[in-house]
Amino acid sequence: MADRAAPFPPGSFLASLDDASRTSLVDAGRGMSLPDGSSLLFEGDDSGRMIVILAGSVRVFSTAANGREVLVTLAGPGEILGEMSALDGVPHSASATTVGDTEVVMVPGHAFRALMASNAALATGVALRLTRELRRMMHQRVDLEAFDVPTRLARILVDRAGEAEPHDDGAIELPISQYELAEVCGASREAVTKALGTFRSRGWVRTGRRSITVLDVEALRARAS
Secondary structure, X not given: OOOOOOOOOOOOOHHHOOXXXXXXXXHOOEEEEEOOOOEEEOOOOOOOEEEEEEEEEEEEEEEOOOOOEEEEEEEOOOOEEOHXXXXXXXXXXXXXXXXEEEEEEEEEHHHHHHHHHHOHHHHHHHHHHHHHHHHHHHHHHHHXXXXXXXXXXXXXXXXXXXXXXOOOOOOEEEOOOHHHHHHHHOOOHHHHHHHHHHHHHOOOEEEOOXXXXXXXXXXXXXXXX
């Protein structure tokens, strides 16, 4: 298992907690090391648990009425999943599967609720996280109307890069395909591919089979403004 006391990416949920709260949350569950493609949560299922990600990435997606999978987000080290269902008992609104080798902690819902009731710092942290996610969704909705595809793409890449751990050379690899990026952008795959080609020619990103590597966050941030 990953070092539970190791630094987590700035802006991640676990990084926002004090050491005592972080330890209490992680120790409340059972650690698991999982391979690529492992299912963690199922949409519509009432698992009664929430997930803490220690290492690796998790793909969160919802299934539309026509059977098409729609990417919701990619969650990395230091993030949590399933906290809303663990709190209100409503079935999960999305499914989650691992991307590559991933280490997580499964926290039973009753243990999570007990911690929320007894630890004000943790409860505040969860409230702030939910507020952040709500604002992100609102911003994405506004972006669909206000910005062109390259600008929306740059904003999404900057946002995702801020939640990921950079390599030693500063590059940030995001385990997301161009098809999934198009879904998040609310644009056609062709439009996203064209925008990525421009970013790639300028040395801002590198594209792989199912990944986008951010090479110049500041250039993307300038393009996103």
